[in-house]
Amino acid sequence: QVTLRESGPALVKPTQTLTLTCTFSGFSLNTSGLCVSWIRQPPGKALEWLARIDWDDAEYYSASLETRLTISTDTSKNQVVLTMTNMDPADTATYYCAREMVTVLDIWGQGTMVTVSS
Amino acid sequence: DIQMTQSPSSLSASVGDRVTITCRASQSIRSYLNWYQQKPGEAPKLLIYVASNLQSGVPSRFSGSGSGTDFTLTISSLQREDFVTYYCQQSYSAPRTFGQGTKLEIK
DSSP states (O other): OOEEEEEOOSEEOTTOOEEEEEEEESSOTTSTTEEEEEEEEOTTSOOEEEEEEETTOOEEEOTTTGGGEEEEEETTTTEEEEEEOSOOGGGOEEEEEEEEETTEEEEEOOOEEEEEOO | OOOEEEEOSEEEEOTTOOEEEEEEESSOOTTOEEEEEEOTTSOOEEEEETTTEEOTTOOTTEEEEEETTEEEEEESSOOGGGOSEEEEEEOSSSSOEEOOOEEEEEO
């Protein structure tokens, strides 16, 4: 059974760096064609794709957020980490990680809500 | 980036109605278009992939079509549980992008 679970702080202050961890099971990121993506959703708003890391360690980022994002993986622990610098109240959102298999986000985590406030 | 435009942003319909949601890409994405359903408080769920392929377990009243820049999601006979939000997403190139969503409301 494939599962993903997001974890990280519920509250961060403006200008701080956010670090989120996606812990997954049921698949290996060493498998060709598998990727893990991060997506966020501000309250009441649409989904926004943030970043992706592939089985071959290729990294892709949202053009509008690229300078603030870093995605990395620790395959031995089955985790993908997303860091976002210089957090702003506009970054308040639910952050999801999801498996991408052959271009499809087929399995999603439950999401973790992050509030940016002083 | 490829821009995805969904219409309408909201749609009022009745149980049993047939509805269609449209998604347009800013450039050709061939058939690399996926549809997701999101219920309140839940993560999105994959409905249709590569434009017209029904994900396992999804009711057959859902269907998708299109290629190039224009795509549609059709629900043939709305059930009460279908009155939620739907998103399209292109997977032709990175960065991936989503449409702005369509919220189905009960008339």
